[in-house]
Amino acid sequence: MKNLHIPAICVHAYGGPEQLQLEEVPVPVPAKDQVLIKVVASGVNPIDWKLREGLMQHPLPYIPGVEASGVVTAVGEGVFGKKIGDEVYGAVDGSYAAYAISPAELLFRKPTHLSFEEAAAMGGAKTAWGALFDVARLAKGQRILIHAGAGGVGHFAVQLAYNAGAYVIATASAENIAFVTALGADEVIDYKAAPFETLVHSVDIVFDTVGGDTTERSMGVLKPGGLLLCIVQMPDPEKVTAAGIRAVWGGTKTLAAMKEVHKMLERDLIKPYVRRVFQPLSQAAAAQEFSKNGGPGRGKIVLKISEE
Ligand SMILES: NC(=O)c1ccc[n+]([C@@H]2O[C@H](COP(=O)([O-])OP(=O)(O)OC[C@H]3O[C@@H](n4cnc5c(N)ncnc54)[C@H](OP(=O)(O)O)[C@@H]3O)[C@@H](O)[C@H]2O)c1
CATH class of the missing domain: 3.90.180.10 (Medium-chain alcohol dehydrogenases, catalytic domain)
Known part of the structure; x- marks a missing residue:
């Protein structure tokens, strides 16, 4: 050829x-x-x-x-x-x-x-898996806020976190609330109706797939020492320290993540x-x-x- x-x-x-x-x-x-x-x-x-x-x-x-x-x-x-x-x-x-x-x-x-x-x-599944498990080590029983739960990355993140036994809170537009709930979210917040930070608190991890002012606004919903997991932008380190939280870049995509996601796909655990x-x-x-x-x-x- x-x-x-x-x-x-x-x-x-x-x-x-x-x-x-x-x-x-x-x-x-x-x-x-x-x-x-x-x-x-x-x-x-x-x-x-x-x-x-x-x-x-x-x-x-x-x-x-x-x-x-x-x-x-x-x-x-x-x-x-x-x-x-x-x-x-x-x-x-x-x-x-x-x-x-x-x-x-x-x-x-x-x-x-x-x-x-x-x-x-x-592709979004391996991004989500790499961030949630390779980087953030999400564990059963943890509370996680996933921004853009209906998005290309977010809709996989919700399914993966649900499968891991986490308590899943997600943000989405009103028209996507039923969709994100069906993916496994325990709570879905209509981020256009009210600022999400007035409705959610004390989470272990925020998975920020949105960026912009969402990154900084997410700091206050974390438990002391909680983890802001970023794939769009990193926050100002001084503000991270002042908030008493941690922030980490979650944009790694390993072969291990792809293999894990493939196994779950074959078992029909994610879609x-x-x-x-x-x-x-x-x-x-x-x-x-x-x-x-x-x-x-x-x-x-x-x-x-x-x-x-
Ligand atoms: N670093 C990396 O390795 C990596 C890898 C993949 C993606 N990314 C980045 O991650 C971001 C997301 O990627 P994607 O493929 O998921 O994008 P996408 O599918 O285009 O995202 C669209 C979604 O964003 C939601 N959204 C928009 N503004 C929002 C807000 N203020 N709060 C909550 N949700 C909001 C929309 O929700 P509604 O429709 O419900 O309103 C929509 O579902 C992009 O910036 C991308 O470049 C980074």
């Missing part, structure tokens, strides 16, 4: 959605320990538009996308446990393309009970929710704009690239 070209979205300069150019690029060739997949669906995450806008640096040019589901079409030297025809999902850099490569160990067998669209939406599917690949700009400005959300946004 070396000389073949495939459609892919390319970013040559930071900027608005117009920077997402549909182009023809050479099909990537899997190196040692890598797998080539035909991408069926790509997850669309806030990091995609943040990178495109230059809020975070990425070498240019690049193909956006960090996760996908698809079918294995070639394997590199040394790959065991993955073969041509396998249906897989996982971490895939450059997933806004008809084909993409990834290290074989970052791809997992797609459970048959999951659609390709659902499987492409699993990805897809908010909206955009298709075909040329809709990448619309999908990113929806991710940035789409209003109340419930689960993940997906870009469908091909039929399986």
